[in-house]
Amino acid sequence: MISDLVVDLSRWQFALTALYHFLFVPLTLGMTFLLAIMESVYVMTGKQVYKDMTQFWGKLFGINFALGVTTGLTMEFQFGTNWAYYSHYVGDIFGAPLAIEGLVAFFLESTFIGLFFFGWDRLSRRQHLAVTWLVALGSNLSALWILVANGWMQHPVGAEFNFETMRMEMQSFADLVLNPVAQVKFVHTVSAGYVTGSMFVLGISSWYLLKGRDLPFARRSFAIAAAFGLASVISVIVLGDESGYEVGEVQKVKLAAIEAEWETSTPPASFTLFGLPDQEAQKTDYAIKIPYLMGLIATRSVDTPVTGLRDLIQQNESRIRNGVVAYNLMTRLRSGDTSLEVRRQFDEVKDDLGFGLLLKRYVENPANATEAQIQQAAMDSIPPVAPLFWSFRVMVACGFAMLFIFIFSVYLSTKGIAERYPWFLKLVLFSIPLPWIGVETGWFVAEFGRQPWAIGEILPTFLATSTLEAHDLMMSIAGFVGLYTLLAIVEMYLMFRFARLGPSSLHTGRYHHEQQVSPSGNGPLPGPADRLR
Amino acid sequence: MILDYETLKLIWWVLIGVLLIGFAVTDGMDMGSMILMPFLGRTDNERRTMINTIAPHWDGNQVWFITAGGAIFAAWPMVYATAFSGFYMAMLLTLFALFFRPVGFDYRSKLENSRWRNAWDWALFGGSLVPALVFGVAFGNLLQGVPFQFDDLMRPTYVGNFWQLLNPYGLLAGILSIAMLAMHGGTWMMARADQAVAERARVAVILLALVVLVLFALGGLWLWMGEFGFRIESVIDGNAYPNPLNKDVVADGIAWIGNFDRHPSFWIAPMLGLFSALVVALLALARRPALALIMSSLTIAGVITTAGFAMFPFIMPSSLVPSDSLTLWDATSSLLTLKIMFWVAIVMVPIILAYTTWAYVKMWRRISVRDIEENAHALY
Structure with a gap:
């Protein structure tokens, strides 16, 4: 039997490396689309500022992307290194979307990303624009396939146990791909990525506006991020609700745990806004409830019970x-x-x-x-309730806070009066972490809420590990923590440095830090940047 | 076309081989380039020409590695589970080394500080050398058989440790792997890097090609002496459900070399490896970089295929309980999965090859120190 310590350490390692990887993924998902939009505007209007935007935000994107690739390597191989029994037991189904992700998505994204960065002088405008769109398509397709794989862990359809091979085997590829859980999760997750990219561009642009720097550049970036962000955050919330409905259908334990719903109450169930779940006593203290809401979210009806x-x-x-x-x-x-x-x-x-x-x-x-x-x-067939209950509420709060931010940002940018609201610009700047808090708590809800299963109702997590010793895992966790910390410090240093430098880092001679200082020392002389207004 | 289970199992053995060769030819090329970089690039700008020849391609190249991993998961789940968990420390070491490549490429030239750049140069060197070494060592150990077994529920248990992998034959294969990829990277540098670097690369390629020739021949002679090999004693039904416990295997020192006698066409692979390594040296001597690059790709294909042929039909023989060995007949996924993945591969691989070629053609040119000076802020 595998020791509990090995199981716990394996879970910690997976959680750490997956959550760390997902610090970089959502920004990639969102930024690739934002870059494609910016470059499309450049190709359609021919205005240089949009090319500069594509290149500058592309630079920041590149700093993030490098770590996304780095930490993604871990994810591709960790199932084999640390979850060997899982890999044997469900590899017949789970391996397929992973391999397809490589063939259909990673190749596309990674081959064209090189041309995105280095092909500006080697490709025609249209060719380069096509390249940028293909990068966006590739990164989003990779999200599709990985969520097909993850959706199957949550709701394993289209597979059956074969005693001859002692594993699950695929019965229907269509069921695997069209798994409703996977489809809903896909749109919810990529939309969260678009929100992340938008908050990032919106927040940094706000800082330029606050500093009064590179205004034409900053205003346009702000406007694109605000519009794209608003559309995306609405999609996140709508699909999050749809996700709640799907979970209510097929993952009843997760839903009940998220809502700390101990008893099956008479329909329609009420939604517990706040409370203190007590696992031992199987009740929630000090609960504040909103009548009807949960029944509506989870069953789309007023007469279907939500099982406690x-x-x-x-x-x-x-x-x-x-x-x-x-x-x-x-x-x-x-x-x-x-x-x-x-x-x-x-x-x-x-x-x-x-x-x-x-x-x-x-x-x-x-x-x-x-x-x-x-x-x-x-x-033990239900997960610990309190962590799920709380992280779910943190996720939802982040989503609604950003909804407010994007609505107001769109209003300000259409009116062209963003600079008159420095308090709001500051708020946006300091809200940059919100999407990350949202996506990380969201993944926590999805995966911790799946416990005690690695594959829902098929394979328990504790059985799924590799046959390793605790010291193997302590060494690998130490390695991951050490290297990931080092890389995070380097990444943040570069990100702050280039974000502060702004479009001046392109060395085009058109932006703030490259302008000559006027003889009186009262700020920059009017330069080419002002002609762009 | 008759796509029965047996045929598909054989096809997937070929396809995984193609993916591994694709990985070594593409990603191996930029690993080889980075192994040579600290030695061939004498100034910062010279090193930057080397890095920038692979700047647009390293990420796409690396996907061959990722996809090979994913395809092994999908087509040979038991191999994925057993090899990756068995070689735990070696895999982790490789992974940790690989971390330094994507960030190294992107971050190195973002600051002007020479200590920063020098540190990243060595990170790129290590990030390329260690994986090249470990992959070779892994192949060297697969040929010898590795100590694992399955329990009743098919849970693999591996009883060796990391240091046991570093045995003489494993190290020979590891050094061969480094030399081969460095040679390959060298031919790329001959074709694409600054002229001064290219000239130094040419000398390196001649030497490395000879090292490859000698080590590859030595590896073959070692097998000839009949030290390792495994043979299936029982009758194999290629259409049966894959179950590695359903066969009898014995250790047989002449089994690997015997494969080449049983299937004389298998000789093509070692001949290709030896011949093309020699031709690479001659082409470097004759200053023909593009042809040398093609021939060094063929060397890689020859060497990897030789290992695959020698072990046929084994993928991962067990030295602990030989009958638990994993072969291409009994370590695969189900018929349906193999079929679906076959069609995905048949459709996608040509498309991938087409746009990858387009990307290489579009970026094909020699990058000189002057190019670096003129585009100091846009290039790596």
Whole structure:
């Protein structure tokens, strides 16, 4: 049996490296589209300032992108290094979208990103614009395939257990790709990426406006980011709601945990705005509830009940008992007793095999599980509620805060009066971290809410690891933490330096830091930049 | 076309081979370039010409590596699980080294500070040398068999440690891998870097091609002496469900070299490796960079294919419990997955090759020190 320490360390390593990777991904998703929009405007209008915008924001994008690529390498190989049993057990399904991601998306994005940075003089305007759009398309396609893979972990459709190979095998590729969970998650996630890119450009542009620097450049960047950001944040919120509906359909435990819904209440269920979930007592103290709301979000109706955690634990308990039967039959099949009768019996209960595997955390052979161990496994079949409850609320709060910011930014930029609201520009600047807090808590909800499963109701997390020793993991975690910290410091240093420098870093001679200082020392002389207004 | 399970299993062995060769020819080229960079580039600007020849391509090249990993996951999930967790420390070391490449390329020339740049140059060097070494060492160990086994639920357990990988044959293969990629990077430098660098690269290529020739021949002779090899004793049903526990395998010192006697056409691979390495040296002598680049790609293909042929049909033999060895017949994913992935690969690989070629053609030119001076802020 794998020790709990190895399982915990494997989970920590995965969480750290995945959350760290996702600091860079959303900005890439959003920036590639923003760059494509800016360059399109350049090609359509021929105005130099839009080319400068594409190149300058492209420079910042590049600093971020390098780390996205770096940390993405870890993700591609970590399933094999640290989740070997997972890789064996579901690789037949899960590996496919990962490989397709490489063939369909990464090649496209990565081949053309080189031409984006270095092809300005080697390609015609239209060719370069096409290259930029292909980079955006590639990065978004990669999000599609990785979310197909992740959606399958949440809601494993189109696959069946094969006792001959002792693993899950694909039955329908269409089901895998058209998994409703994956589709909803995809749009929700890429939209969150667009919001991240928009907040980034909006925040830094606000700083230029506050400093009164490179105004024509900053105003145009502000306007594009505000408009794109508003459209995106609306999409995030609408699809987040749709996501809630999908979760309500297929991941009842996650939904109930997010909402700290212990009891199945009479429909329509009310939404707990705030409260203090108590896992032991299975209740939520000091709950402030909004009537009807949860029933509407999760079931789109006023008469369908939302199942509470206590009932779900009970349902899981009976599935665990079924799972013991399935496990016994599976062992018989694997030892060669493959008569039709055994196969038929196994087919009846094999959907609960994963619940039988849950017992392997407490006992080597689930058939020998005691009543107390079955009870324990049922209690452990739901995730800890409080962290989910809170991180979900933080995510939603970030989303609505940004909705406000983008609405007001669009208003200011259409009126052309942004500089008259320095307090707001400051607010936008200091709100730059909001999208990151939102996406990180969002992923936490999605993946922690999946526990105790690596693959929903199929493969328990504790079984999924590699056969490693704790010291292997301590060394690798130390390596990741050390190197990722070092790289983060370098990245932030460069990012701040070039953001402060602004478009002057392009060395075109048109921007603030390159202007001659007037003899009286009262700021820059009118330079070519002013002609751009 | 008859796409039965057996045929698809064989096709996927070929396709994974193609992806690994694609990785070594593309990403290996920029790894090789960066291994040579601290030695061939004497000034900052010379080094920048070297880095900028691969600037538009390193990221696309690296995707061959990522896709090879993903394809092994999809087509050979048991190999992905067993090899990556078994070679845990080696994989992590490779990963940590690879971290320094994307950031190294992008960040190095962003500051004018010479200590900063020098530090990144060595980071790029290490980030390229270590993976080249580890991949070679891994192949050297696969040929010897590695110590793993499966339990009843097909959980792989590996009982060796990192240091055991660094045995004489593993190190020989590791050094061969470094020399081969450095030679390949050298031919690229001959074609694309500043003239002064290109001339130094030419000398390096001649020497490295000879080193490759000697080490590759030595690796072959070692096999000839009959030290490692495994043989399947039982009858294999290529259309059966993949189950690595359903066969009998014995260690047989002449099995690998015997493969070439059983399938005489397999000789093409080592012949190609030896011949083209020699031709690379001659072409470098004759100052023909473009042809040398093509021939060094063929050398790589010959060397990797030789290893694949020698082990056929094994992918990952177990020295601990030989019958648990993973072969191309019993380590694959299901028929449906192999089929879907086959069609995806058949459609996508030609498209990828087409736009990759377009990107290389568009950026093809020699980058001189003057180009760097004139575009100091736009280039890496």
